[in-house]
Amino acid sequence: MLKTFAYIAAALVVVVAGILIYAATRPDTFRVQRSAGIKAPPDKIFALINDLRDWGAWSPYEKKDPAMKRTFSGPPSGKGAVYEWDGDKNVGKGRMEITEATPPGKILIKLDFIKPFEGHNTAEFTMEPAKGPGGDSTVVTWAMYGPCPYVAKVMGVVMGLFMNMDDMIGNDFAAGLASLKAVAEKS
Numbered sequence: 001m002l003k004t005f006a007y008i009a010a011a012l013v014v015v016v017a018g019i020l021i022y023a024a025t026r027p028d029t030f031r032v033q034r035s036a037g038i039k040a041p042p043d044k045i046f047a048l049i050n051d052l053r054d055w056g057a058w059s060p061y062e063k064k065d066p067a068m069k070r071t072f073s074g075p076p077s078g079k080g081a082v083y084e085w086d087g088d089k090n091v092g093k094g095r096m097e098i099t100e101a102t103p104p105g106k107i108l109i110k111l112d113f114i115k116p117f118e119g120h121n122t123a124e125f126t127m128e129p130a131k132g133p134g135g136d137s138t139v140v141t142w143a144m145y146g147p148c149p150y151v152a153k154v155m156g157v158v159m160g161l162f163m164n165m166d167d168m169i170g171n172d173f174a175a176g177l178a179s180l181k182a183v184a185e186k187s
Helices: 002-024 042-050 052-057 060-064 150-160 165-184
Strands: 029-038 069-073 082-086 093-102 106-115 119-129 138-147
Touching: 029 165, 042 052, 042 093, 042 106, 042 119, 042 138, 042 165, 052 082, 060 165, 138 165
Parallel strands: none
Antiparallel strands: 029 138, 069 082, 082 093, 093 106, 106 119, 119 138
16 A cells, blocks of 8 residues: 555656646747738727727627726827726736737737736737738737746646647637627628
């Protein structure tokens, strides 16, 4: 019995050491992005992203907790516009601030997650007119990127056994872009 326990303990030590070593080899940054074609001009799409109050019409995170508390400050849109949220376990708590708004093609947002885990990342939206036939379309890319500290790497390795973070966040981005497409193509 004692010998069996020693083998199990040794196996656990090897597994934990393997996870820690593998995590150390992972990149120090991450990037998740999705793109979609939208039949609307870039300036129309830009306006829907640039005004944080308009996100309720298309952001998938707004639908995950309709009862979350929302606070807006700063200018109504563009650089300096701020949106803070405090919601359930599906959305957590955080703050985003537009740090760059270059019409009609680029918006950068500083994302600060507070709960359930602290994180500081950047969201980037780019709008590029489609090339070729159907030039009335715009390719919209929604990306999020930032640092990946060692603890996050370890969590990523462990969680990666059960779920893929790129797929999880990427699926939200794809759903958001589909909603943005529906809103932008309405009129």
